[in-house]
Amino acid sequence: MKTVVIGAGSDLGVHIDGAHLGPLQLMNDMKSFYTGEMINLMQDEHFVKSRNLSDKKKNNVEIEKFNTALYKIELKKLEEKLFPITLGGDHSIAVASTLADAKVNDGKIGLIWIDAHTDYNTFETTVTGNIHGLPCAAITGWKCEELRTFFDGTCIDPKRTVIIGARSIDPWEEDNIRYSGVTVYSTEDIRTKGIKTVIDEAFAIAMDRNKSVHVSYDLDVIDPDVAPGVSVPEVDGINEKEAMEILEEVLKHNAQISSMDVVEFNPLRDENRKTEQIALNIIARIIQVIEKEKGKFQKKY
Numbered sequence: 101m102k103t104v105v106i107g108a109g110s111d112l113g114v115h116i117d118g119a120h121l122g123p124l125q126l127m128n129d130m131k132s133f134y135t136g137e138m139i140n141l142m143q144d145e146h147f148v149k150s151r152n153l154s155d156k157k158k159n160n161v162e163i164e165k166f167n168t169a170l171y172k173i174e175l176k177k178l179e180e181k182l183f184p185i186t187l188g189g190d191h192s193i194a195v196a197s198t199l200a201d202a203k204v205n206d207g208k209i210g211l212i213w214i215d216a217h218t219d220y221n222t223f224e225t226t227v228t229g230n231i232h233g234l235p236c237a238a239i240t241g242w243k244c245e246e247l248r249t250f251f252d253g254t255c256i257d258p259k260r261t262v263i264i265g266a267r268s269i270d271p272w273e274e275d276n277i278r279y280s281g282v283t284v285y286s287t288e289d290i291r292t293k294g295i296k297t298v299i300d301e302a303f304a305i306a307m308d309r310n311k312s313v314h315v316s317y318d319l320d321v322i323d324p325d326v327a328p329g330v331s332v333p334e335v336d337g338i339n340e341k342e343a344m345e346i347l348e349e350v351l352k353h354n355a356q357i358s359s360m361d362v363v364e365f366n367p368l369r370d371e372n373r374k375t376e377q378i379a380l381n382i383i384a385r386i387i388q389v390i391e392k393e394k395g396k397f398q399k400k401y
């Protein structure tokens with residue numbers, strides 16, 4: 101299946117600057133090996149980010165403007181029967197990439213969210229007001245209506261949503277997760293159960309009565325010693341080998357995946373291009389498997 105790379109250059113969802121520069125940098129590196137279509141959407145450079153500590157809806161109007169534009173691009177590319185690989189940007193951009201996939205599949209998609217954080221806050225429970233902590237809730241219809249004003253389809257079912265690699269969950273956020281029915285596998289679970297088992301279980305949950313799955317890969321799932329170039333690093337993450345193994349197990353299910361994100365690369369926080377190189381390895385491998393394997397055995401009629 102043919103891929104399209106969509107850069108979502110926004111860091112409006114987090115108080116740390118720099119994630120908006122991630123996609124452009126990665127796409128520039130990719131010119132050496134990728135001949136497919138690349139599109140880059142950038143946030144308004146004249147917009148001044150909210151720095152007010154008591155603001156619990158930081159930049160929400162501007163994020164909605166950005167995601168509305170991104171959603172339109174994603175929809176168009178999905179309708180052209182391309183496989184979108186969306187590069188963040190902070191994780192708030194996944195509201196657009198995921199819901200576009202939900203729209204074209206009539207809501208019949210599941211979600212696999214690989215992330216150090218569960219991103220399941222609402223405007224009521226957020227401590228920081230950083231919207232990149234809310235997208236998983238917004239996508240699965242758990243409040244956050246203001247973050248999906250552009251969307252008139254069916255949200256993803258939280259019971260068909262799986263978060264993998266989480267190790268930072270806010271107290272009230274934990275209640276949201278429990279009541280919504282999202283499944284969470286921690287770093288610990290990955291190590292005790294094994295990567296293959298966790299990924300196979302995740303696909304079984306996400307694919308239940310669904311057509312396909314959207315996979316969102318947040319680079320902060322990896323330990324900051326290995327991948328420091330993210331806006332909100334969390335210690336005790338998976339190592340590089342585990343990060344690639346998770347990707348390999350995910351990509352074995354390529355027939356069931358309809359779109360993917362790789363998010364939160366922040367070049368201003370990177371050290372010796374370590375995170376950039378890992379991100380490129382991940383993106384290159386996704387492209388290779390999707391272009392070569394996906395659709396190979398599909399019926400032609």
Ligand SMILES: [Mn+2]
Nearest residue numbers: 191215219318
């Ligand atoms: Mn995230």
